[in-house]
Amino acid sequence: MDRNMPTRQLNDLTATEIVEAVTxxxxxxxxxxxxCLERIALREPEVQAWHYxxxxxxxxxxxxxxxxxxxxxxxxxxxxxxxxxxxxxxxxSYGSPIYAGHQPKSDAACVxxxxxxxxxxxxxxxxxxxxxxxxxxxxxxxxPTRTPGGSSSGSAAAVGDCMVPLAIGTQTTGSTIRPASFCxxxxxxxxxxxxxxxxxxxxxxxxxxxxxxxxxxxxxxxxRDVLFGxxxxxxxxxxxxxxxxxxxxxxxxxxxxxxxxxxxxAAGRLAKAGAKVTEVTLPSDFEGIEDAHRSISSFEFARNFxxxxxxxxxxxxxxxxxxxxxxxxxxxxxxxxQARSFAEKCRAVFADSFRDCDVLLTAxxxxxxxxxxxxxxxxxxxxxxxxxxAPSVTIPVFKGPNGLPVGAQLVAKRNDDRRLFEAARWxxxxxxx
Amino acid sequence: MDRNMPTRQLNDLTATEIVEAVTxxxxxxxxxxxxCLERIALREPEVQAWHYxxxxxxxxxxxxxxxxxxxxxxxxxxxxxxxxxxxxxxxxSYGSPIYAGHQPKSDAACVxxxxxxxxxxxxxxxxxxxxxxxxxxxxxxxxPTRTPGGSSSGSAAAVGDCMVPLAIGTQTTGSTIRPASFCxxxxxxxxxxxxxxxxxxxxxxxxxxxxxxxxxxxxxxxxRDVLFGxxxxxxxxxxxxxxxxxxxxxxxxxxxxxxxxxxxxAAGRLAKAGAKVTEVTLPSDFEGIEDAHRSISSFEFARNFxxxxxxxxxxxxxxxxxxxxxxxxxxxxxxxxQARSFAEKCRAVFADSFRDCDVLLTAxxxxxxxxxxxxxxxxxxxxxxxxxxAPSVTIPVFKGPNGLPVGAQLVAKRNDDRRLFEAARWxxxxxxx
Numbered sequence: 001m002d003r004n005m006p007t008r009q010l011n012d013l014t015a016t017e018i019v020e021a022v023t024x025x026x027x028x029x030x031x032x033x034x035x036c037l038e039r040i041a042l043r044e045p046e047v048q049a050w051h052y053x054x055x056x057x058x059x060x061x062x063x064x065x066x067x068x069x070x071x072x073x074x075x076x077x078x079x080x081x082x083x084x085x086x087x088x089x090x091x092x093s094y095g096s097p098i099y100a101g102h103q104p105k106s107d108a109a110c111v112x113x114x115x116x117x118x119x120x121x122x123x124x125x126x127x128x129x130x131x132x133x134x135x136x137x138x139x140x141x142x143x144p145t146r147t148p149g150g151s152s153s154g155s156a157a158a159v160g161d162c163m164v165p166l167a168i169g170t171q172t173t174g175s176t177i178r179p180a181s182f183c184x185x186x187x188x189x190x191x192x193x194x195x196x197x198x199x200x201x202x203x204x205x206x207x208x209x210x211x212x213x214x215x216x217x218x219x220x221x222x223x224r225d226v227l228f229g230x231x232x233x234x235x236x237x238x239x240x241x242x243x244x245x246x247x248x249x250x251x252x253x254x255x256x257x258x259x260x261x262x263x264x265x266a267a268g269r270l271a272k273a274g275a276k277v278t279e280v281t282l283p284s285d286f287e288g289i290e291d292a293h294r295s296i297s298s299f300e301f302a303r304n305f306x307x308x309x310x311x312x313x314x315x316x317x318x319x320x321x322x323x324x325x326x327x328x329x330x331x332x333x334x335x336x337x338q339a340r341s342f343a344e345k346c347r348a349v350f351a352d353s354f355r356d357c358d359v360l361l362t363a364x365x366x367x368x369x370x371x372x373x374x375x376x377x378x379x380x381x382x383x384x385x386x387x388x389x390a391p392s393v394t395i396p397v398f399k400g401p402n403g404l405p406v407g408a409q410l411v412a413k414r415n416d417d418r419r420l421f422e423a424a425r426w427x428x429x430x431x432x433x
Numbered sequence: 434m435d436r437n438m439p440t441r442q443l444n445d446l447t448a449t450e451i452v453e454a455v456t457x458x459x460x461x462x463x464x465x466x467x468x469c470l471e472r473i474a475l476r477e478p479e480v481q482a483w484h485y486x487x488x489x490x491x492x493x494x495x496x497x498x499x500x501x502x503x504x505x506x507x508x509x510x511x512x513x514x515x516x517x518x519x520x521x522x523x524x525x526s527y528g529s530p531i532y533a534g535h536q537p538k539s540d541a542a543c544v545x546x547x548x549x550x551x552x553x554x555x556x557x558x559x560x561x562x563x564x565x566x567x568x569x570x571x572x573x574x575x576x577p578t579r580t581p582g583g584s585s586s587g588s589a590a591a592v593g594d595c596m597v598p599l600a601i602g603t604q605t606t607g608s609t610i611r612p613a614s615f616c617x618x619x620x621x622x623x624x625x626x627x628x629x630x631x632x633x634x635x636x637x638x639x640x641x642x643x644x645x646x647x648x649x650x651x652x653x654x655x656x657r658d659v660l661f662g663x664x665x666x667x668x669x670x671x672x673x674x675x676x677x678x679x680x681x682x683x684x685x686x687x688x689x690x691x692x693x694x695x696x697x698x699a700a701g702r703l704a705k706a707g708a709k710v711t712e713v714t715l716p717s718d719f720e721g722i723e724d725a726h727r728s729i730s731s732f733e734f735a736r737n738f739x740x741x742x743x744x745x746x747x748x749x750x751x752x753x754x755x756x757x758x759x760x761x762x763x764x765x766x767x768x769x770x771q772a773r774s775f776a777e778k779c780r781a782v783f784a785d786s787f788r789d790c791d792v793l794l795t796a797x798x799x800x801x802x803x804x805x806x807x808x809x810x811x812x813x814x815x816x817x818x819x820x821x822x823a824p825s826v827t828i829p830v831f832k833g834p835n836g837l838p839v840g841a842q843l844v845a846k847r848n849d850d851r852r853l854f855e856a857a858r859w860x861x862x863x864x865x866x
Contacts, residue, residue, distance in 0.1 A: 088744075099538065102538050105532065105535050107739075108740075109736055109737050109738075109739050111740075112739035113739050115743070116739060193638075193639060193773070194770075196635075196638065196733060196737050197638070198634075198635045198638075198737045199740075201631075202629075202631045205629065205630070205631075225766075228736070228766050229736050229739065229762075230765070230766045300629060303542055303546065303629045303661070303662050304542050304629050304631045305542075306540075306542050306546050306549060306662065307539045307540040307542070307544075307545035307632075308539070310545055311545075333658075333661050333663045337848060340626070341848065348781075415770060
């Protein structure tokens, strides 16, 4: 694949750099968009990150933006959105034939906020069916025989492949962090409840969040502020080293041995670079989190999709019918409410894990993207953090045995998202130099 | 008004009674629906509960249901839905000219679950603009010069007036409990997070729930199970008297003096009937809940409606622009997150209020529905319970000085919804005899 294009082409710029370039008149929205479209034209036949993309529509939008003289914290920044997110001027089909060609009336809140800030909606990125497991067409931009991960497959591939600097996905288990790890991108899952999901097809609302995918920690922080509808506050100038809790979790054995080594090595390097690194062991109760996750996500999913199940059963994949839906319909209300209570208890004690550290260092995925397109990879490494509603970031700091990207995940306690960004930037700078 | 029609007409039946009648062949879906349509034809010119109603469509649906021989826990039961809830075969306009004639692609989860159980969607009931404060056309069925309350105005009026036995509303402050109190209906706000809101236009997701409106406690329990997608479990045969915590709250002074007397009198009567009644005082911190509610609801609302604000400003009422939206845009992220943390702390300690009681007895509204249609009444009495995510029920047990209904609200701790129903039934039987 062609990763050797001259550096600093316009499509390689981060969102922060684009805003700077457009605001100071060094680039126009149109030139930025054309650079991204060129990259897409070159790479899309192989990567297939886009479910819907209309170059003329996007160029017209960018021209109108240039003409308007509009400014804003995301001015000129092309962004992609997972095709479970509504937009008023592009069809949204939720990764399902049931909704082929469906045109929503309005923009999702996250789309409207991005546009209000000057962002340019590039198109809809490929999602698995209803953000569940049945994969879309997208391939890993680093190796087309491998999965890009999912369910935010196209969002991660498009950003990792420099087609757009920003994309929005969602996460109900590991659907943002894992594909970003596989595609060499940065990604952020916010504290649950922070960023509005209006206009996003719900999978399991007790767990769902947006997921932001970018090519720098700074861009993740910028995009969070944009989606809060607030004036961006840059991450503070570098302060001291963060206190890092190295957290293997009970799923350590699920990781590839090289991923274990990469993480252990990173913990050592960060300690040498000045971070206080301690080992953090989660309460043993947390081993029940995956079961609780399954009950909550399946129960809610099976209710949320009642209309589709009752009216379009034949339009639902076998995998979804026999997986999430079957599990969800078999889960009793009592099991569901017990799982939710259990999750809430885990949430309440999770803050204790941060007594001696600011962030946890843990795996973003089991390893490199696996070969094959029929599965989007093992979701295990993110389920814990998803269930406890904690914010997390993955940063592309490792290479696996095949030279493919592997992320490191940093996790903070709820509502500590800004400190998480500070720590992630510090860690990234120490590990990639 | 005509409240003196012969009793036990078909449109007077509760949902439980209709299911029994249809299941045993004593009535058909069509006859039930026709009875409700006749009531609507008689009363709608005065009450104006319906935003969309197509009698032929409903009769066709009922006939097809009869022909199919379908059975289910809601078979033959006509239900109304607040016009912020999507349905695939009726337009949904969210109480706003911006969405006039808008036709969603699919049914909201609650609609699909109701239909799956055999329920018959009657039509869309009037809502205030986006479930906020700007009122719709509906009048109080007991006195057309008075408000039905809001924002679930049409849902409460339609059930209170025996047009349908069940309706779904929503609640972000007191939008189900208050109108039900004003319209002489039973209503239930579930533990936050229990019943799926997919396909319901979000106002402020951290607070929003569905709200169920009915004409008996048994129907509320039945409808909850239907919306959980589970086999209904009737409320257990009557057990002992509940332990009742009489809770004036710091808003006691806001209530009409006659409402204060009615509640105090009821507490005394319940004690005489065998309930252990104690006084419960909420922690003094809870006086901050209304401010927290305002920050959370306004901040989220103003983000959720970014598309409408940016693209259809002229279609938004002055009241909404200068109220919720202005407040929300002025609320900083820090204020918002602080308010959410405060709410979470209140939630954590709220269970302590139930050390010596099973349910709290408190006001459902300040008094009778006020005269005038320009306001939907004082939201204060429900904000506390909404913010702490507690389940509550209002039961129509009082009459005010003008002979108009006033409800009593019972509140349980989170996840104690079934015990709440038991207590509500016990209390209702003791107070109305």
